[in-house]
Amino acid sequence: MKRSEIQDAVGDLGWRYVLGTIRATVPVGSIGQAAEVAARCAAAAGDERLQLQLTRDHVLLTLPAEAIEPARRLTAAVREAGLATEPGGTQLVxxxxxxxxxxxxxxxxxxxxxxxxxxxxxxxxxxxxxxxxxxxxxxxxxxxxxxxxxxxxxxxxxxxxxxxxxxxxxxxxxxxxxxxxxxxxxxxxxxxxxxxxxxxxxxx
Missing domain, CATH: 3.10.180.10 (2,3-Dihydroxybiphenyl 1,2-Dioxygenase, domain 1)
Structure with missing residues (x-):
């Protein structure tokens, strides 16, 4: 897929294409909530190569660029918890x-x-x-x-x-x-x- 096609496929879900990956953050209120979100996302990702980074303020989700369907599953799992996937903080250095x-x-x-x-x-x-x-x-x-x-x-x-x-x-x-x-x-x-x-x- 072209990069523009990948971004178009996940943009409305709060994900962004960044340097060969797609990334989203989930704002949370505590490290305990971050752990709960991470567990939900790990279950939804299945065998997909999901990377998780947790802080007390957010969970950063990273998937391979063409993992469109797993991104949709993760967003659905996050929404079931009353939260949202957002593009803020998805930069790579x-x-x-x-x-x-x-x-x-x-x-x-x-x-x-x-x-x-x-x-x-x-x-x-x-x-x-x-x-x-x-x-x-x-x-x-x-x-x-x-x-x-x-x-x-x-x-x-x-x-x-x-x-x-x-x-x-x-x-x-x-x-x-x-x-x-x-x-x-x-x-x-x-x-x-x-x-x-x-x-x-x-x-x-």
Whole structure:
């Protein structure tokens, strides 16, 4: 189906086509109600690949782009509970990193985020839990002499930090600074793009 056809099929139900998926939110009044909605939706989805994210304010529903009939079933299940599927909060965030040598920098970012390769997209890595934003790499045709203007902070459990740093270094990264460890370590990929591994330690 074309993207416009998918959106037309689910738009009146409160769903929106976003980056290869269809997504909707269900506003709720408590985490208990969110759990009830999630259970209803899981039952209605059957074997369909439904992703659920719960907060005390809403439940975010994500389905594959062409799962039109499951979206209808989920909306019906939500309406039976006196609630509604709505389009608010259905955005997806991706991070793009410019690179001259993508094969040289991609392993660093896969390691530092603890991500995996995205199926069918050789220049992207994704969160295996489906929570964090995807990271993709854009081919540059000339180096930029200035220092990069953005970096990422990855906050991890304190006892996971050494392994994450070791993996990033093994993947071609460099340790820029450990002056503030264990609060944070500054690392960089093969082209100098920086990221910090941070923990709660050393901040008291």
């Amino acid at each position: 991706e991070l793009a990193i410019d690179a001259l040598d993508i094969p040289a920098v991609k392993p660093f970012w896969r390691a530092i985020f603890a991500y995996e390769d995205e199926q069918g997209y050789p220049n992207a890595v994704v969160d295996p839990l489906g929570v964090g934003p995807a990271v993709w790499f854009q081919q540059m045709d000339a180096p930029r002499p200035q220092r990069n203007r953005i970096h990422f902070d990855i906050s991890v459990p304190h006892d996971e930090a050494p392994a994450r740093i070791e993996a990033a270094l093994a993947a071609g990264g460099t340790l820029v600074s450990a002056a503030h460890a264990p609060a944070f370590w500054v690392l960089a990929d093969a082209e100098g793009n920086e990221a910090c591994i941070t923990t709660w330690q050393g901040r008291d």
